[in-house]
Amino acid sequence: MGMSVTISTAAEQDAEQILKLQYLCYQSEAQLYGDYGIEPLTQSLQDLRVELGSGRVLVARLGEEVVGSVRAVVDGEGMALINKLIVHPRLQRHGLGARLLNTLEAELAEQQGARRFRLITGHRSDGNIRLYRRCGYVPSNTERVSPRLSLITLEKEAVAQAYVASA
Template identity: 40%
Template sequence: MTAPPCVVAVLGAGDAGEALTVQYAAYLSEARRYGTTEIPPLRETVAGLAADLGRPDVRGFGAWAGQRLIGSVRLRGDGIGTGSGCAELARYSVAPDAQGHGVGRALMERAHAELAAGDVSWLVTGARSDENLRLYRRAGYEETGRLVDSAGVELLRLERLAAR
């Protein structure tokens, strides 16, 4: 497989506006799938995203195609890289026109590179988000629970134990 058409690097608070634009575009398809725009990723603000990226327990990564941000992900948690840490893979977003070209996989691999053997990463995704579920399962994530978010959407919680 060829390399994704992007460069993955650290995402800073100054990238919050662009990251939110990509996040909104990516999550609109989820909103249509579930019949609501009240899902939490569509309610986030630039200020909230920038503040999240400024926290010491959050590591953000972006995928750029030239000057354009086409994807982002945040890894949130304490003890990341210690072998006993637990981190949430959050707001995992790829621009709709960049999906299916390895961008999401590149972001996930970069986030996973922060983890030490024994660290646990977890995420939530919609129970009917088949494309997302295929990607996460290929990356070693397994379902550990179900919940319903504030918009009434059924979510699956998936976890993965880092092996490196």
């Protein structure tokens, strides 16, 4: 009997599992860019707990195990900055990243009035870029940070949800 993955709001007690998963997931990014000092690999548990209290954080669970997560904050102008979308390597390429992203977007639009979404990824992160494009994001800016790294900003408008009352 298989279990299904559920998506819910992260709780404070999820912080340690999220941090361990983040460390695992960002190893490939660090290797890709030759930089193991990137913030997701150096973030402290305390800093993550602050993020849990200051923005919207979702987790994907397989039973009790946190197997995915995504975070966002919405500014006063309705721009949602989405970051640290992670999925356990054994569950990647099965649609979980898109499910997390779509769930987060819907909640931010409905509950916090997000009108636009923005995320940033490295120029060599082809899998990330493909996922974001499939989810409707388009590149809006590229910034060369160093000889080895350019950051690509991708954005999309929030989709107005049409609700039909049933009679």
